[in-house]
Amino acid sequence: MEIEIKNENVSNSVLEGDGIYFSYDNGYDVFENINIRADTGKFVAIIGPSGIGKSTLLRILGGFLKPDKGIVKVMGKILHEPIPEVALIHQSIVTFPWMDAQENVMLSMKTKDISRDEMEAKAKESLSRVGLDGFEDLYPKEMSGGMRQRVAIARAFAADPYVFLMDEPFAHLDELTAEGLRQDIYNILFSGETPLKSVIMVSHNLTEVLELADEIYILNNIPATVVGKVEVTMPRPRNPRSDNFNANLDMLYSYLTPPRKKK
Amino acid sequence: MPAITLITLAVLATVARVIGLIILSIITGWFLAYASIKSKFFENIYIILIEIFESVPVITFFPIVLIIFITRIGGTLGVELAADFLVFTAVVWNIWMGEYQAFKTVPREMVEVVENSRFGLFSKLRYLYIPFSVPRITANLFPSVSDGFFYITVSEVFEVGIHTYQTFGIGSVLDTFVADGQLFNIEMALLIMGIAIVAIIIILREFSKYAVGRYTLDTDAPVMKRGRLNLKETTRVFAVLSKNPLTRLARYYKYREGDNHEETYEKKEKKQKRYKYIYAVIGVILLISILYEAISLITSVKLSEYEILIGKTPSLLIGLGYDYLRVGTILLVSMIIAIFLGYYLAVNRRAEKYGIPLIQSLSAYPAPIYFPFLFILTEPFIFSIFGVYTNELYVLSLGFISTFYYVFYSFWMGVKAMPSEYWEITRNLKLGYFRKMRKVVIPSTFPYLISGISSTINSAWGGLMIGEYWPAIYGTHSLTVKTGLMKTIDIATATGDIALAAWGSLIFGIIVAVYSILFTRKMMDLAQKKYVAEEGVYAA
Numbered sequence: 001m002e003i004e005i006k007n008e009n010v011s012n013s014v015l016e017g018d019g020i021y022f023s024y025d026n027g028y029d030v031f032e033n034i035n036i037r038a039d040t041g042k043f044v045a046i047i048g049p050s051g052i053g054k055s056t057l058l059r060i061l062g063g064f065l066k067p068d069k070g071i072v073k074v075m076g077k078i079l080h081e082p083i084p085e086v087a088l089i090h091q092s093i094v095t096f097p098w099m100d101a102q103e104n105v106m107l108s109m110k111t112k113d114i115s116r117d118e119m120e121a122k123a124k125e126s127l128s129r130v131g132l133d134g135f136e137d138l139y140p141k142e143m144s145g146g147m148r149q150r151v152a153i154a155r156a157f158a159a160d161p162y163v164f165l166m167d168e169p170f171a172h173l174d175e176l177t178a179e180g181l182r183q184d185i186y187n188i189l190f191s192g193e194t195p196l197k198s199v200i201m202v203s204h205n206l207t208e209v210l211e212l213a214d215e216i217y218i219l220n221n222i223p224a225t226v227v228g229k230v231e232v233t234m235p236r237p238r239n240p241r242s243d244n245f246n247a248n249l250d251m252l253y254s255y256l257t258p259p260r261k262k263k
Numbered sequence: 264m265p266a267i268t269l270i271t272l273a274v275l276a277t278v279a280r281v282i283g284l285i286i287l288s289i290i291t292g293w294f295l296a297y298a299s300i301k302s303k304f305f306e307n308i309y310i311i312l313i314e315i316f317e318s319v320p321v322i323t324f325f326p327i328v329l330i331i332f333i334t335r336i337g338g339t340l341g342v343e344l345a346a347d348f349l350v351f352t353a354v355v356w357n358i359w360m361g362e363y364q365a366f367k368t369v370p371r372e373m374v375e376v377v378e379n380s381r382f383g384l385f386s387k388l389r390y391l392y393i394p395f396s397v398p399r400i401t402a403n404l405f406p407s408v409s410d411g412f413f414y415i416t417v418s419e420v421f422e423v424g425i426h427t428y429q430t431f432g433i434g435s436v437l438d439t440f441v442a443d444g445q446l447f448n449i450e451m452a453l454l455i456m457g458i459a460i461v462a463i464i465i466i467l468r469e470f471s472k473y474a475v476g477r478y479t480l481d482t483d484a485p486v487m488k489r490g491r492l493n494l495k496e497t498t499r500v501f502a503v504l505s506k507n508p509l510t511r512l513a514r515y516y517k518y519r520e521g522d523n524h525e526e527t528y529e530k531k532e533k534k535q536k537r538y539k540y541i542y543a544v545i546g547v548i549l550l551i552s553i554l555y556e557a558i559s560l561i562t563s564v565k566l567s568e569y570e571i572l573i574g575k576t577p578s579l580l581i582g583l584g585y586d587y588l589r590v591g592t593i594l595l596v597s598m599i600i601a602i603f604l605g606y607y608l609a610v611n612r613r614a615e616k617y618g619i620p621l622i623q624s625l626s627a628y629p630a631p632i633y634f635p636f637l638f639i640l641t642e643p644f645i646f647s648i649f650g651v652y653t654n655e656l657y658v659l660s661l662g663f664i665s666t667f668y669y670v671f672y673s674f675w676m677g678v679k680a681m682p683s684e685y686w687e688i689t690r691n692l693k694l695g696y697f698r699k700m701r702k703v704v705i706p707s708t709f710p711y712l713i714s715g716i717s718s719t720i721n722s723a724w725g726g727l728m729i730g731e732y733w734p735a736i737y738g739t740h741s742l743t744v745k746t747g748l749m750k751t752i753d754i755a756t757a758t759g760d761i762a763l764a765a766w767g768s769l770i771f772g773i774i775v776a777v778y779s780i781l782f783t784r785k786m787m788d789l790a791q792k793k794y795v796a797e798e799g800v801y802a803a
C-alpha cells in the first residue's frame with residue numbers, strides 16, 4: 001500500500017513503540033512500559049543481556065506479536081500486523097530449502113504487483129548487493145551459514161522496506177563480509193535511492209553497535225524496561241581503535257549488568 | 264477382450280483407485296491442517312475425531328457404511344463409492360495426521376517471513392506449508408499404499424445377504440477367474456499385480472529420496488511415525504483448552520483500553536477472523552452430521568430387536584475375548600521377528616539394500632489376493648501336522664501378514680535413528696548380542712516400537728475380519744474359526760442381519776476406542792511431564 005509522507009507532520013518518526021507491555025501465554029512478563037522510537041535517517045541499536053526480550057521487542061515492533069498494552073506506529077499510523085514496509089531479519093537464519101537463492105529472494109516480492117522479469121532483475125540486484133553475484137541458483141543446502149544469512153538479508157532488501165528490524169544480523173558472517181555489509185546498509189540508509197529510512201538493530205557486539213548506531217537503547221531488568229538511552233555523537237567514520245571510541249565502549253559495558261528481578 | 268488386456272486394465276483400475284484416494288487424502292488434509300492451525304476450536308474437534316477413527320479399524324463398520332451408500336446412492340456409483348470409502352478410511356488418518364503435525368511444526372520464523380510479505384491463504388500453502396509437509400507425507404506413503412491395496416481388493420467384491428456387489432478391479436476380476444477355475448489367468452493376474460506393486464515401490468523409494476533431499480530443513484531429521492503418536496501435540500491441545508482463555512481474559516481486563524481513533528494500517532486480520540468462524544462452522548457441521556447418522560441408525564432399530572441384541576451381547580463379548588487373544592499372539596510373533604530381523608537389516612548394509620525393498624513390496628502386495636492360493640497349496644500338509652488347529656493357524660498367519668510390516672518398519676527406523684554414541688558404548692563394553700539388545704537396542708527404540716504396536720493392532724483386526732470367515736476361499740474350501748467376534752459380524756453381514764452386524768461393530772468400536780484412548784492417555788501423561796519440564800525453563 002502507498003504511504004504518504006505528510007510534510008505538515010512535524011514528527012519525523014518512522015517507527016515507534018509507545019508504552020509497550022507484553023507477556024507470553026505462559027504468564028511470563030517480558031516488558032513493562034517500553035518506549036522506543038526510530039527517526040528518519042537514524043540507525044538505532046538495542047542492547048541488553050541474553051534472554052531479556054530483544055527478539056521479542058523486534059517482533060512486537062514488526063507487528064508479529066501484539067502488545068498487551070501500548071501501540072506501535074509506523075509513519076504515524078498504528079500497526080496491527082506485519083507489513084512489507086517493516087522487514088524483519090531473524091536471529092536464526094531463515095531460508096526456504098526448496099527454493100534456490102533467487103527464488104528465496106523473490107519470495108518477498110510475490111505479493112507486489114510487478115512482473116516476473118522485474119522480480120528476477122530485482123532479486124539479482126539484491127543478491128549482488130550482499131555479495132552473492134553468480135550464486136543465484138544455489139540451494140540453501142549448498143551454501144554456508146553466512147551465505148544463507150546474506151540471502152535472508154537480500155530478501156529483506158528486495159521488499160523495499162522503510163525500516164529494517166535486524167536481530168543479530170551479522171553474527172553468522174565472517175568479519176570481512178560483516179564489515180562490508182554493515183557499511184553497505186549504512187550507506188543505503190542515507191543514499192536516498194531506496195525507501196529505507198531507518199534501521200533498528202539488536203546486537204551483542206558492542207563494537208559493532210558503537211560503530212553504526214546514532215542511538216542505543218539499553219534493556220534490562222525483569223520485566224524489561226529501557227534502563228538507558230545513549231546518543232552517539234562521535235563523528236563518522238568512527239575508528240574503533242581511537243581513545244574516544246574505547247571510552248564509549250567502557251561506558252556501554254557498564255550498563256550491561258545481569259538483570260534484576262523486580263517484584 | 265483377451266484375458267491379458269482385461270487383467271492389465273483391472274490392475275490399472277485398482278492402482279488408480281488407491282493412488283487417487285491417496286492424492287485426495289493429501290489434498291484435503293492440507294486444507295484441514297491449515298484450518299486447524301488457524302482455529303483452536305476446529306483443531307480440537309479435528310484431532311479428537313482423527314484419534315477416534317484411527318483407533319477403530321473401519322473395516323468392521325464396512326457393512327453399515329455399505330448399506331448407507333447402497334441405499335442412499337445406489338447403483339454402480341453407490342458400490343464404487345462404498346469401495347472407495349473403505350479404502351479412503353484406511354489411508355486417510357495417517358496422512359491427515361502427518362500433515363497436521365507438519366503444519367504444526369513449521370518454524371515460527373518461516374511463518375513470520377511469509378506474514379511479513381502478507382501472503383494470502385493459497386500463497387502460504389504453496390510456498391511454505393505444502394513444501395514443508397512433503398517429507399512427512401512421503402514417510403506416510405508406504406504404509407498408506409500397503410493399507411490401501413490390502414483393503415481395495417477385498418472391497419471390490421462384497422456380499423450382503425443374497426446380493427453380491429462388485430466393481431471393476433483386480434479383486435473382482437480375480438474373483439471371477441477363481442469361480443471359473445481359470446488357473447492360467449489367475450497366475451497372470453498375480454504376476455501383473457506383482458509387477459505393478461514393485462514398480463510403485465521403486466517409484467516411491469526414488470521419490471522419497473528426492474523429497475528428503477529437497478524438502479527437509481537442515482536440522483530436521485525425517486521421522487517415520489504412523490500418525491497417532493504425536494501425543495505432545497494433543498497434550499498441548501488440552502493444555503491450551505484448560506488454561507488459555509482464563510489468562511487471556513485476565514489480561515484483557517488488566518489492560519483494557521478505550522477506543523482508539525488514530526489512523527491505522529489496513530487490517531487483513533478482519534478477514535481472517537471471518538475464516539475462523541467458517542472453520543468453526545465446518546467443525547460443528549461435521550460433528551452434527553456424524554451424530555445424526557449415529558442417531559438415525561440407532562432409532563431405525565425396533566425396541567424388540569434391541570432385546571434380542573442385548574441377549575446376544577455376552578456371546579459377542581466372548582468372541583471379542585478370543586479375538587484379543589489372537590491379536591496378542593500376532594503382535595507377539597510380529598514383534599519377536601521384527602526385532603531380530605530389523606536389527607539384522609539395520610546393521611548389515613548389503614542385506615538392507617535388498618531386504619528393505621523386498622519387504623516393502625511384499626507388504627504392499629495385497630494379502631487377500633494371494634492368500635487363497637497359499638492356502639490351497641499348503642493346506643493338506645499343514646492339516647497333517649496341526650489337525651483341528653489348521654484353520655486357526657491360517658487366520659493367525661493372515662493377521663500376521665497384514666500387520667508384520669508396521670512393527671518391523673518402526674523398529675528398523677528406531678535402530679537406524681540410534682545415536683552413534685550408543686553403538687560405541689556397546690563396543691566399548693564388549694556387550695554380547697542379547698545383552699546389547701536388552702540394555703541398549705530395545706530401550707532406545709522403545710518409542711518406535713510403541714508406535715509400531717498401535718498401528719499393528721489396527722491392521723491385525725483387518726486381517727481377522729477377512730480371515731475368520733472366508734467362505735469359498737478356494738473352490739469349495741472355506742476358512743473359518745470356531746469363535747470370534749469378527750466371524751459373527753461377517754456372518755451377520757453375509758446373511759443380511761444388519762442389526763446384529765451393526766451392534767457387534769458398535770460394541771467392538773467402543774471397546775477398541777476406550778482401550779486405545781486409555782493407552783494413549785497413559786502415553787500422554789508421560790509426554791506431558793516432559794512438556795511441563797520444558798515450560799519450567801521459560802518460567803524460571
Ligand SMILES: Nc1ncnc2c1ncn2[C@@H]1O[C@H](COP(=O)(O)OP(=O)(O)OP(=O)(O)O)[C@@H](O)[C@H]1O
Nearest residue numbers: 024026028030049050051052053054055056057801
Ligand atoms: N514463545 C515463547 N513463550 C514463552 N516464553 C518465551 C517465548 N519466546 C521467548 N520467551 C522468553 O522470553 C524471554 C525473552 O526472549 P527473547 O528471545 O526475546 O530474548 P533475547 O533478548 O532476544 O535473547 P538473546 O539475546 O539470547 O537472543 C526469554 O526469557 C525467553 O525464555
Ligand SMILES: [Mg+2]
Nearest residue numbers: 054055091167
Ligand atoms: Mg534474541
